[in-house]
Amino acid sequence: MFAKTLNFSFLLVLSWGDVFSKASHHHSVSGPASVVEGDLGSRLTLQCNVSHQRQQRVVWLKDGQGLGPELSWTVYEYRGDLVSSGLLLSDAGNYSCFLDTPHPRSTARLLVRTPPGQLSNLTVHPSSVVATVRWRVSSDGGYPISHFTLAYQAAQPSSAQGLSAAAATHHHHHSPVHISPAAFFVYHLEPGTPYMFRMWASNRLGPGEATTVYASTSKPLDPAEVVQKMFAGGDDFSTAAWMVAVSMVMGTILILSCLSCLLIYKEGRHEELQDEVDEEEESSAVPHIVANPGFEVDLEESFLLDRPDCNDNNERAVRTNNNSVVRPSHV
Structure with missing residues (x-):
């Protein structure tokens, strides 16, 4: 106050x-x-x-x-x-x-x-596992507020009104000792569970009067429940709404199909290029072997000359494997 x-x-x-x-x-x-x-x-x-x-x-x-x-x-x-x-x-x-x-x-x-008065407009907005707590300070009691304190615990709605302050503060989380902003996030809550939140401000004279709020976290929806809820409210949809919904689904399927085809085509091209690169690497790795290098004349082949040479030889010289020249002689 x-x-x-x-x-x-x-x-x-x-x-x-x-x-x-x-x-x-x-x-x-x-x-x-x-x-x-x-x-x-x-x-x-x-x-x-x-x-x-x-x-x-x-x-x-x-x-x-x-x-x-x-x-x-x-x-x-x-x-x-x-x-x-x-x-x-x-x-x-x-x-x-x-x-x-x-x-x-x-x-x-x-x-x-005096100590601070009750916090005004204390609200809790829970999801499945996270809750957002917001509040306003109505009175600091004449001294600056040193810190806020938030206490919360799981409680059944029927017995929540009978919980004492000591039980409520058994599991509590302190905000920073300095003046906090007007919002706080509570994590790691249990889905589908009712909670009791109590919050108060403190100054040099001590803690003020606590404000209590009850809120329940939401349950995660199963796919079957989602479909059931969609069909349960089907009578409320008009023909135009159904047409829009079907068009959106068909458009999504078409876009996904085009993207899938493009990915398959790119994957095939990538595999072909990879095969060509592999073949080139294999061919470059195998050494090129030339059989009988430097010998282009068949050892058994001989050629007749148009006219005998000075030694009256009428055959061309033939190279052997050691590349030596054997010249026929006229006996």
């Missing part, structure tokens, strides 16, 4: 034992209403700023009325003090003090700081 403002008439304020002002011994009235702040549960002493004699009675009013029993104040009428051993939220208000007559009087305003 937001810190509440109060106006009260006194000049001396003690918070944690500190004196903020003292009453004078003259009939004087303070200026504009002062502002005093106190923490919830702390000790606070207020002293009227109107000077008076000890036999004069000091009257205190809250919001223009007398102090009720629901307040934490102890009034010392002749001393002019208003003492609280532990401030309550109900002590917030507009205070004034005066003597037996309404004038002169002194006024002041008191701010009571």
Whole structure:
């Protein structure tokens, strides 16, 4: 809750034992209403700023009325003090003090700081295994928020209302100690399970009031259930809707068929090119062997010359395997 403002008439304020002002011994009235702040549960002493004699009675009013029993104040009428051993939220208000007559009087305003109020607009959006938690801060209680705390656990809807705060915090996840953004993701949830989420903010005075939300994760759909739901709502579809659905399915099948043919063609071409490359590699790896190199003349072949040479040989020279020349001689 937001810190509440109060106006009260006194000049001396003690918070944690500190004196903020003292009453004078003259009939004087303070200026504009002062502002005093106190923490919830702390000790606070207020002293009227109107000077008076000890036999004069000091009257205190809250919001223009007398102090009720629901307040934490102890009034010392002749001393002019208003003492609280532990401030309550109900002590917030507009205070004034005066003597037996309404004038002169002194006024002041008191701010009571508290833990943060409940988070507003806390929502949980679950899927099958993940949930998104969002919230807003309605009041920081007068101090900056130090961190948020999120607690969640699986719970049956029938027994969720009876879960205690201790059981809810048995399995809890803390957000970072610094101020977090207004959204948090919860992972690793069980599909089709009801959960209880509790979240609160904290400041230097402690945790605020928790806000509780119940939500259930969704179940994953089987293909059979999907088909069943499609046909269950078939009566709601018009002819045009069915035509559009069939056209989309046929177009998808046609596109997939063309892509499949293209992939098969490319695969075949790739295999042919690979075979050609393999053949070239094999042929280059086998050494080229020429039988009987350098010998082009048959050993058994001889040629007759048109006319005998100087030795009257009428046959051409024949090479043997060792490439030596054997010339026939005329005997």
